[in-house]
Amino acid sequence: MVREWDPRTASSAEIASLLDTLNAVLAADLPQDPPWRESSLREYLAEVMPGERRISWIAQEDPDVDGSPGAILGQVHVLLLGNIGVLEVLVHPSVRRSGLGRDLVLRAARRVYQEGFESIGVEVVGDTPAVAFYESLGFTREYVETRSVLDLAGVDWAELAEMSTGVGAGYRVQFHPGGPPDELIDAYARAKAEVRDIEDGELRPSSYDPQRLRDSLDCLHRRGMKPYIVLALHEQTGEVAGLTEVVVPAQHPTRADQYDTIVVQDHRGYGIDRAIKARMLLELRSAEPQLTEVQTWNAQANEAMLKVNAELGYRTDRDWCEYSVDVAELVHRLDATR
Numbered sequence: 614m615v616r617e618w619d620p621r622t623a624s625s626a627e628i629a630s631l632l633d634t635l636n637a638v639l640a641a642d643l644p645q646d647p648p649w650r651e652s653s654l655r656e657y658l659a660e661v662m663p664g665e666r667r668i669s670w671i672a673q674e675d676p677d678v679d680g681s682p683g684a685i686l687g688q689v690h691v692l693l694l695g696n697i698g699v700l701e702v703l704v705h706p707s708v709r710r711s712g713l714g715r716d717l718v719l720r721a722a723r724r725v726y727q728e729g730f731e732s733i734g735v736e737v738v739g740d741t742p743a744v745a746f747y748e749s750l751g752f753t754r755e756y757v758e759t760r761s762v763l764d765l766a767g768v769d770w771a772e773l774a775e776m777s778t779g780v781g782a783g784y785r786v787q788f789h790p791g792g793p794p795d796e797l798i799d800a801y802a803r804a805k806a807e808v809r810d811i812e813d814g815e816l817r818p819s820s821y822d823p824q825r826l827r828d829s830l831d832c833l834h835r836r837g838m839k840p841y842i843v844l845a846l847h848e849q850t851g852e853v854a855g856l857t858e859v860v861v862p863a864q865h866p867t868r869a870d871q872y873d874t875i876v877v878q879d880h881r882g883y884g885i886d887r888a889i890k891a892r893m894l895l896e897l898r899s900a901e902p903q904l905t906e907v908q909t910w911n912a913q914a915n916e917a918m919l920k921v922n923a924e925l926g927y928r929t930d931r932d933w934c935e936y937s938v939d940v941a942e943l944v945h946r947l948d949a950t951r
């Protein structure tokens with residue numbers, strides 16, 4: 614049975630069952646990824662940025678004879694933001710290829726259509742069944758990034774310490790667990806605004822407006838995801854010349870996610886990129902001792918960033934693609950094949 618589902622009011626048994634399915638999916642599709650934990654999973658699923666909405670449905674087995682609720686074998690949610698619905702679907706490996714994935718997408722697509730949104734976007738992990746699935750539904754590939762993973766056990770910490778100090782004169786490198794301090798929010802947002810054009814078209818818009826940045830940091834904290842920031846301050850102007858962001862999610866605290874790394878155009882060529890990334894790893898080593906890996910996503914065209922990542926010891930993992938589809942066409946196509 615498929616029904617709309619609200620993680621805020623769901624029972625603990627449902628949250629636990631969804632976690633089992635998520636981990637079965639990871640074991641089947643991404644066996645190198647750490648399994649997720651229940652810690653803050655409800656908040657991860659429920660919390661959104663101001664002005665955004667996430668709507669979810671689950672596919673649940675019938676209740677047992679003793680009345681206990683059946684397992685959750687599939688889930689779809691759609692995040693409504695701007696003029697796009699961002700979709701995520703999960704189907705337990707034991708019930709795949711029976712049409713459940715398609716059914717779940719249809720549920721979400723109908724709602725996105727009714728709400729007046731034009732397109733649906735989705736992140737699709739390369740070399741998994743999701744690629745053939747979304748292509749069979751008419752989604753087209755918009756953008757490809759490569760995921761890379763750094764195994765902290767292989768890091769040469771002495772070399773990293775040296776890299777972290779190799780920044781040109783006139784810059785001060787600072788570490789800020791939890792997010793940038795309030796007095797630097799405006800300068801921080803200005804640095805992020807620099808890459809706004811490049812990031813247009815991505816599913817997760819960067820926070821280049823100070824209030825949006827505050828909201829986004831607040832949202833991360835509410836979802837159980839702890840942000841860490843290292844920035845390079847240009848001492849003469851007080852401007853943020855470069856920044857790098859890593860998030861440690863309570864749901865998989867052994868593998869952190871690298872978010873943005875930006876060096877503002879005027880400040881390129883002074884070793885800032887290498888220094889701030891190296892400093893971040895050094896800080897994380899003491900701030901998050903359970904951490905064993907960091908993962909990052911980069912466009913293939915971003916050669917400078919890929920070069921720095923390779924020097925730090927990142928190994929290329931797999932492609933991570935963004936697909937999209939026109940909602941009206943998708944609903945029409947899925948209704949026609951039922």
Ligand SMILES: CC(C)(COP(=O)(O)OP(=O)(O)OC[C@H]1O[C@@H](n2cnc3c(N)ncnc32)[C@H](O)[C@@H]1OP(=O)(O)O)[C@@H](O)C(=O)NCCC(=O)NCCS
Pocket residue numbers: 638639642643701702703704705708709710711712713714715716738741742743744745746747749
């Ligand atoms: C992608 C996914 C949702 C598909 O679910 P599903 O219930 O198996 O999909 P359906 O049965 O509705 O398949 C619909 C169509 O998609 C295509 N398809 C689905 N899986 C496929 C596969 N493994 N190989 C080729 N085509 C496939 C087929 O055309 C299929 O139609 P058919 O079975 O009539 O040939 C499921 O594999 C899944 O949960 N993957 C993980 C998704 C994810 O987000 N992962 C992120 C963390 S790893």
